Amino acid sequence: MGHQSYSNSNEASDGKSTDWKYFVTSNIKELITMGQVINYKFSSDCIVEYIRLITDKIGGKGEFARVFGFPRTTVGVWYEGKHKPALDAILRICYVTNHQIKDIFNGYRPDEIKGVNGVFLQNFECSNRRKQFDREYTESRLRIVLKDTKKAPSMREIARNLKCNRKLLYRHFPKLCKAISQKHQLNLQACRKQRIEQGCLSVTEATHKLISQGIYPSRRRVEDILGFQLREKPLQETWRSIIKDQVWLM
Template sequence: MIEQSHTASVLYNIEPMGVETGLLESFSSYLIRVAYEHNITVGHLINKIVIPEMNKEYLERSTIYGGNSFYEGAKTLNGFTDNTTKVIKVMEMLTSREDLANLTLCKLKGLFPIRNLLKESLAWCPNCIRNWMDNGKVIYYPLIWNLKSVNICFTHKRYLIEICPACNKKIDFLRRHMVPGYCPNCIKLLTQDPLNKEKDKLEMLWHTFVFQNTQSLLELDTSQLSLIINQDRVFKQLNLINEEIFLGNTSSFSKFTNIPKSTLRDWLKEGNLPTFNGILLICYKLNIKLLDFILQCPQKSASIFQFSNKVDDLNKEKINRIPLDVVAIENNLKEILLYDTPISMMEAAKILGRDRRVLYSHFPDYCKKISKRYSDFIKEKSSHRIQLLKEEINYAFYALINNEIYPSSGKIEKYLNRNGLLREKVLQDHWRGLITQSNFLVEGKKHFNDEFK
């Protein structure tokens, strides 16, 4: 698993997983594995080895005083920010490797904007992790799982998980104490398989398209891709589609793709780069591959995209006048009401490919039930979250008392490593109640008054 470089290096020259495949390892995952192979924590690797080589004073101060500056920005490590480039250069120097940029989305810089490109927290397939563990293989987190548009594991035909089933918490991409395949919050294996969201055929068609086309894009060699693509090509392709398929009718283009007209017009006028998900949606609607969109040379004299509907039909907007299949839609709405995890009517409308207002107009009872079920679910989830946080506050509160430390809001937040936790009123009120009930009321009166001046 570990390969030593021919030249001396500070760290082991570890081979990234999934090289030249669509399941290429992410850079954040690589950092976790490097720490694991050296039998040190991720915190030690970052604070003692990586940051000193970056010549960043604010990061060095953070390591001394226990700040989270590096970790709070860790989700961008798999993207293409300046911070990504700097950390990659340091790790390549420390490991004597020259290919770590491939573990990020650096190849897509200038092609898609970074906004809405990456998830906010880790996502994983428990089946993959379980199979790797059972077969003695290396456990890692593929880069493709990090993309916000990708929500399934194509291998196991299932949705990715974003909340640990054991502790009901999301997992940051990088934490000081992380071991591949384990939740850093509760130290439980990430192989637990909660009741998976019921698969909807239409929804799975879209997710499968996204996964396969994203996988094909990530499999492209970085050096070759950089020579072929640029943002001008994307703008030209969009305008070519608009002219040749929709005869310059942006409204028809917008209605067909369900992309807001103002957004689409901005892309066509080269105001902003189209989002990755936006381009995927256009390709999906037009039944073309993402790589064909990116790599094919646009020629106005030829129709470069295969499209089954005639331009005249599009202009008359017949494509948008799909008759309502009342029985089918009603059955789908009934199925949605049986989902283990409730969804909103907005999400239901997307799954059915129908405008939400149309559904409410024809199926008001079902829509209200779906909406109420989702609303109740969110309230229950919020209540559960507050209860868990109160339990954490209780734990920290009495732990500080037992150590004869006044349990101020700042001390509790620092103990739990949750800055700003007690800014939330319901949690602040809970903390005040603990203060009132504790024996610290008299002894800590001065501290208490200072806290609320």
């Protein structure tokens, strides 16, 4: 059985809603008395039936996902009975709909859902509820990144900073994302070119230093001076060209 964590406001603004902590404590105590926490699978059919009932009453899986803040795919597998929601998820649904979990386990089928679309629901918050996608804000941030002449982050980094899925960004802003990605690649190429040029200069200096001391500038000796290995081909070619030109001195 999976585990999910949720947070909530302590109390609804009208002062009449059940406190979340009290609700959980009292419901768990009742379940322990019933022995249903240990025998959770015993009531699995009741839970699936309850999920289907609530889903149909509020307008389908998509609406259920929006109202309660669960992923739609998760709601789908619950509705189809392929997986059963964790106990804390059931508690949350009952909390929002103002139903007692022991009644659900006993096969209770509510005729109405008092909590949905009321103050009771409006004051309930969950840590994993998906944030509404702000297209205008996201586009403005992408344009700022594209215009920035000092930094060229990758789309992966941008998506992480925006707390947004990278594929979602590409789907909504394909041209902007491709332009930013191209800018990032060009920046990587420029950085590599600069690093190679600096590396070649360092190889040249280290090699000539050994030659000036009358020491054969073997690759190992040059690497010892530099503090890194000549793994990249341009650095190796620079070293070889100097050895070839200066071999008569040895």
